[in-house]
Amino acid sequence: MFSDLRVRFRSLFRSTTVTQEIDEELQFHLGQQMEKYLRAGLTPDQAKRRIRLEFGGATQIKEDCQEARGISFVEHIEQDVRYAMRMFRRTPGFTVVVVITLALGIGANTAVFSLINAVLLKMLPVKNPEQLVQFSKMQPLYGEIDGFSYPELERFQHETRTFSGLLAFADLGDVNVEANGRGEIANGQVVSGSYFSTLGVSAILGRTISPADDQGSTVAVISYKYWRERLAGDPAVVGKKIVINNYPFSIIGVTPPEFFGLQPGQAIDVSVPLKMIAQLRPEYAMIGTPYDVLTWPTRSAFLIMGRLRPGVTATIAAARIEPLFRDAMNEEARGLAGTPLDSQPERENRRQARLQVSAGGRGLAALRERFSKPLWILMAAVGLLLLIACANVATLLLARAQFRQHEMAARLVLGARRLRLMQQLITEGILLALAGGVLGIVLAFWASGSLMALMRHMGTPIVLSVQPDLRVLGFTLAISVLTAILFAWIPAHRLVRTDMGLAPNVHGAGKSAGRSHTTKTLITLQVAASLVLMVGAGLLVRSLQNLKSFYPGFRTDNVLLFDVNARLLGYTVPQTNALYRRLTDQIDALPGIRRTSFSMNSPFSGGFGEASPTIEGYQPASGSPPLIVDLNTLGPHYFETLETPILLGRDFTGDDSANAPKVAIINQRLAHEIFAGTSPIGRRLSIPTFAGDKSWYSIVGVVADAKSEDLREAVKPTIYVPTEQTVVPAGVTFAVRTAKDAAAEAPAVLHAVAQVDGRLSLSGMKTLNDQMDESLLQERLVASLAGLFGILAVLLASVGLYGVMAYTVSRKTNEIGIRMALGSRRIQIAGLVLREALLMVVAGLLLGIPAALATGRLMRSQLYGLGPYDPMTVLFAVGLMTVVAVLACYLPATRAMRVDPMAALRYE
Amino acid sequence: MPSARIDLPQGTLDLLILRTLALGAQHGWAIAERVQQVSNNVLCIQQGSLYPALHRLERRGWIKAHWGTSENNRRAKYYELTKSGDKQLAVGKGAWETLTLAVAQVLEAI
Secondary structure, rough: OOOHHHHHHHHOOOHHHHHHHHHHHHHHHHHHHHHHHHHHOHHHHHHHHHHHHOOOHHHHHHHHHHHHHHHOOOHHHHHHHHHHHHHHHHHHHEEEEHHHHHHHHHHHHHHHHHHHHHHHOOOOOOOOOOHEEEEEEEEOOOOOEEEEEEHHHHHOOOOOOOEEEEEEEEEEEEEEEEOOOEEEEEEEEEEOHHHHHHOOOOEEEEEEHHHHOOOOOEEEEOOOOHHHHHHOOOOOOOOOOEOOOOEEEEEEOOOOOOOOOOOEEOOOOOEEEEEHHHHHHHHOOOOOOOOOOOOOOOOOOEEEEEEEEEOOOHHHHHHHHHHHHHHHHHHHHHHHHOOOOOHHHHHHHHHOOOOEEEEOOOOOOHHHHHHHHHHHHHHHHHHHHHHHHHHHHHHHHHHHHHHHHHHHHHHHHHOOOEEEEEEEHHHHHHHHHHHHHHHHHHHHHHHHHHHHHHOOEEOOEEEEOOOOOOOHHHHHHHHHHHHHHHHHHHHHHHHOOOOOOOOOOOHHHHHHHHHHHHHHHHHHHHHHHHHHHHHHHHHHHHHHHHHHHOOOOOOOEEEEEEEEEOOOHHHHHHHHHHHHHHHHHHHOOOEEEEEEEEOOOOOOOOOOEEEEOOEOOOOOOOOOOOOEEEEEEEEOEEEEEEHOOOEOOOOOOOOOOOOOOEEEEEEEHHHHHOOOOOOOOEEEEEOOOOOHHHHHOEEEEEEEEOOOOOOOOOOEEEEEEEEEHOOOOOEEEEEEEEOOHHHHHHHHHHEEEHHHHOOOOOEEEHHHHHHHHHHHHHHHHHHHHHHHHHHHHHHHHHHHOOOOHHHHHOOOHHHHHHHHOOOOHHHHHHHHHHHHHHHHHHHHHHHHHHHHHHHHHHHHHHHOOOOOOOOHHHHHHHHHHHHHHHHHHHHHHHHHHHHOHHHHHHOO | OOOOOOOOOOHHHHHHHHHHHHOOOOOHHHHHHHHHHOOOOOOOOOOHHHHHHHHHHHHHOEEEEEEEEOOOOOEEEEEEOOOHHHHHHHHHHHHHHHHHHHHHHHHHHO
C-alpha cells in the first residue's frame, strides 16, 4: 500500500524525472541487446534492423510503464488544466470578460479587506503583542477616558507581579525639529523609560530610551523613516544634536523600520523621555496649576499600556490593580480641595470611577473606532458585488454550457465518468477565479494605496502599511476558490447531467427549460443584490449631500487657513501677542483681503477645548452635572472674518488687549440655556478650569451657533475669549477672508508672513472649504465607493440581463417567426421580449426592496438628515434599475422585431 | 532464435520475474536473458511486456528499484525482491504448481 502511494507520488510530482528514467532504462536495454547481437557476429546495421523488428514503438512501452505506475488526481488536474487552457485560448473573448468581471469583484474585496486588515486586524509589530493591555477609566461625568495622570502612573508601576512591564507615553503632536540646520515639523511623543523594553522593541542603531533616562535626559530616539528621509540614513547619526521646539537633544538611536508607535495610522518620528514634556510643551509646565502634567493628579495626560505576565488575564490584571487605582482616585478627589475644579460632582466623579483593562495588542483604539463601521459597510458592499459577479459569470458559463453539451455528451459516451467531468469543469472555474484573483490583487494593491491616501484622522494623513501580507493573500485565495465553486457549480452540475443521447448532433432545444430557469433565478438575484447596493449607496450619498448643504454657522468659501506656532521659536507670551497682531495687520494690508483673524481652534480642525465655567448669579440645579462648554480663544474681528452673525452686542476688537477689561462672547445655545429670556450682555463669567484663571470676564456679545467639530452633532454651549486675555495658546490658526478665490491669495499671504519673521514655519495652509471637506472625508470616501460599487453592480446585472435576453431571442427565432406568420404585430413581439425581461427585473426588485430596507436600518447610524426607509432613495434606485434593464433589453427586443418570418421558418 | 515461443498465461510473467530476482538484484535486460537461457530459449520476454510488468510490481511493493552500474560500466536500473515480494513468490509458486498439476491430471486422465 505504502509503496503504491510512493510510486504514484513519484509519478505525480516528478513526472519528467520518471519519464526520463523509463527512457534511460529502455535505452540501456537496447544497448545490451545491441552488444549481444554484435558479439554474435552481426554487423551493426543488421543488429539495428533486428532490434527494430523485435521491439515495437518505444513510446507505447513508455506509456504502458507510466500506466503501470498508476496516475491519479493530481495528474488529472494537470490534464484538466491543460485542457482548460486550450478552451480559454479557443474562446479568448469569453475568458477575458469572465476574468475581468471576477478581477473587479475579487479586487474590490481584497482592497477593502487589506484596509480592514491594516486598520482593524493587524497586531502591533512588537514582541508578543497579544500580551499587551491598555488602561482606561470609566467616569460618570466624562465617560471612558484613556488618559492617566503622572501620579497614577507611578502608583501602577508597583504592580510587578501582574505586569512584566508598564509603559506610559503622550502624544506631542507636531513638533518643530531642527536637524542639520534645517527646521521641519515632525510627529513627536514622550515615552517612559520602560516604553521600548516593555514593547520589546530594540534599536537598529544605537540604543532606545531606558529607565535611566526617566529623570529627563535630553536624548531622542528617531524612527527609521525619519532617519532615512530627513537625515539621509546617516550611519553616524547616533550622538548627533537635534533641536526640538527650541530645546537641544542628542540622538541615541533609530527604531526598526516596521515600528510606528502604538497608534495605527500614525507615524511617530521622534520620541523623548516623559519628563521632557515640560520643556517641549511649555504651556504644560505651569508648576502647581492643573496644567502641570508631571505633578497634578487630575491631569490625565498619559496613556498607559502594560505587558501581562504569562497566565495573567486582563480581568485578573484589572482586579489586582483596582485597589491602587482606588487609592489614586481618592487622593485625586481629596486633591481637588481648594482648586478651581473642586465641586461635589467632580469629587463623586473620581470616587465612582472604574478602571478598565482591555487588549492592547492592536494598538490604540482611536482609528479602529473611527473606521470600523464604514469599513464593514464597504466590506458588505464589495461582498454583494462579488456575489453579483459570481451570478454573472455563472450565467455566462450557463450560456456557454449550451455549446458544450455535445462535447460533454461525447465524452460521456466515450466512457468518461461524470465525477471526472465535474472535476474538469470545477478546475476550469478555479483557473478563471485564480486568474481573476491575481489580476484582482494587482488592482487591490493599487486601489488600497489610493484609498488610504484619501483617509485622514484628525486632519493628518493616515500612514498604514497596506502591503498584502499572508492574511490578505490567504483571504484572496479563499474568496477566489469560494467564488469559483459558487459560479462553476451550477453550470457544471447541469452540464454533467447532460443526456448521453445528445452526443450525436441532436440540438438540445427542448432540453433547455431547466437551464433557462436557473438563469432567470440568477438574473433575479443579481437585480435584487444590485438594488440593495444602490439603495445603500444612495442613502450614503444623500446623507453626504445633506451634510454638505448644511449651514454650519459661518461662510465657508473664500477663507484661507494656516497654522502658526510662535512658541516653537521661543517667543515669550508678550512677543507672541505682538507677533499675531503684526501678522494680522500685515495680511490685512494686502489687496484682495477682506479681514484677517485667528483662533486657537479653527472650525473642523478636530479637538476643541472644554471648560467648566462659573457664571455669576447662576446656580446649576443641585445634582445635575456641572456645565461643560466648548472654549475657544480668538483674535480681533474673528466673527466678522468668518461671517458668523452677531446676534447681540459686539465682536472682539483690537482694544480687547491683555491689559483691557476682560470680555467674553457666548453662543446662542449658552445664552438660551443660562439666560433664557434675559440679555446676557454685561453678565460675568469665569473659567477656572481653563489654566486656573479665576478672573471674571464680562459678556459683550452673543453669536449664532456655529458647528465646530462634527456636522452631525448639536452645537455645544460655547464661550469665546480674546487670545490676549487668557493663556496664549502655543499655536493659532489664522483665518483670512478673501474677496475672491482664497487659494489664489496663498502666495501673497505667505510672502507677508515671511516679511514679519522669516523663521516662522507655517503649516496646514488650506482653504476653509477644504478643511470642511476633509472633515467629511470619511463620509465622502464611503459614499463614493459605495456609489461606485452600486454602479458596477447595476452594470454587471444589466450585462447579464442583456446576455440572457439576446440568447433567448436567438433561441426563439423560430417561435417568433411562427407568431409573426400567425399575425402577431412586431410591437407585440417586442412586448413579449420585454415582458420576459421585466418579469425577472420585477421579481428581483420585489426581492430587493425588503432587503434594501433592512440594509437601510442597519446603516442608520451612518445616515444624516433622512430616515433608513427613505422613499426617494428607494424610488430612485428602482427607477434606475428599471431604466437600465429596459436599455439592456432594447437591442434584443429590436432584433426580435426585425425577425423575418419567412427566413425564421426556413432556418429550422 | 527459438521457433517454439509460447505466449505466457496471465500472471506467469510476474512469477518468472520474481523467481529470477530471488537469485539477486538484476536489471531488466538480464532478467529477460536469464529467463530465456533457463527456459532453453522457449520463453522470450518482450521488452514491451517486461518493463510495464517491472513497474507494476514495483508499485505493488514486491520489488524495489535502485540505480547502479552494470558489468560494462553503464548506469542501469536494478530491481530486487522485497520481503513481500518473497512471500508473493511463494504464494505464486504454490498456485502455479497446483494449477499445472491439476491441468496435467486433467490432460492425462482423458
